[in-house]
Amino acid sequence: MSHSIDFKAEAEALRDELIAWRRDFHRYPELAFEENRTSSIIAQELTNLGLEVQTGIAKTGVVAMLEGNENGPTIMYRADMDALPIEEQTEHDFASHNIGKMHACAHDGHMAVGLAVAKIMTKHRDKIKGRIKFVFQPGEEGAGGALAMIREGIIDDDPIPDHSFGIHLWQPLEVGKVGVAKGAIMSGSSTFQITVKGKGGHAAMPHKTIDPVVISAQIITALQSIVSRNIAPVDSAVISITQVNAGHAHNVIPDTVNMAGTMRYFDPLTRPLILDRIKALVEGI
DSSP states (O other): OOTTOOHHHHHHHTHHHHHHHHHHHHHSOOOTTOOHHHHHHHHHHHHHTTOEEEEEETTTEEEEEEEOSEEEEEEEEEEEOOOBSOOOOOOOTTOOOSTTOBOOSSHHHHHHHHHHHHHHHHHTGGGOEEEEEEEEESOOSSSOHHHHHHHTTTTTSSSOOSEEEEOOOOTTSOTTOOOOOSSOOSOEEEEEEEEEEOBOEETTOGGGSBOHHHHHHHHHHHHHHHHHHHSOTTSOEEEEEEEEEEOSOTTEEOSEEEEEEEEEESSTTHHHHHHHHHHHHHHHO
16 A cells, blocks of 8 residues: 555545444444344445445344455454444434434444545555455444354455454543554453342341342452452453342342343453352352
8 A cells, every 4th residue: 555645634534424424323223133224324335335245244244345456465344333222311413313222332433434444445446455354243242243243254255354453442542542552452251140049028027038139249249359369460350240130129028139240351261260250159159
């Protein structure tokens, strides 16, 4: 690629269009593997650029190929599409129109950036040595969308990517800055659920119950010892209980407590360690 091209200026020229894309995606968020409107817009925009476009990969995934003018490596650029099951609480005129759904993890921006990159690079396809494989992935928010697309061949099908790139908009980073680091930047993530089954009864007679709420409180506190006492200080991990659901009356001890949470880690070997310790702690308590 020629170094004489002013990519910053070309990106700036797309500012209004990029913002319009992002706000449109934000108005109409769709959850994992339901990104039908979203993927159709992306596919149409990529088709309009004259790219070879495939749709319906892992249900709603989109892949587009930009062939350069000469032989060379294959670069894969990936953006995610799904929103979160969150009710938006903003006053923006582009706030979510879909009740209980929101782009709260920047995927609207990732898609807009992906389309902008495709538009700029297509303009200079005669200077590209190789090809660019644009991947718009469904189901990133814990739904396994990446694995689903991989199973359908986006990594193994010819041309096989030599390098893969993606970005993540990051609120703590000052606008206009790009963060790059050696090694892992974004952690691995897994979810878990815990059900504590006790014996309910009247809150005035706790001695006749097996109180799952008290048991759950001990579990929640004990889980925090996994990171501090089982993960090496030079490694890192996070365990968070994010949902606790129990009971329906203020004077009744419930039979059951349902909890759910997330764990994050950089070393793949940390995941089974955390799972084993969660199981042991919960069963022990």
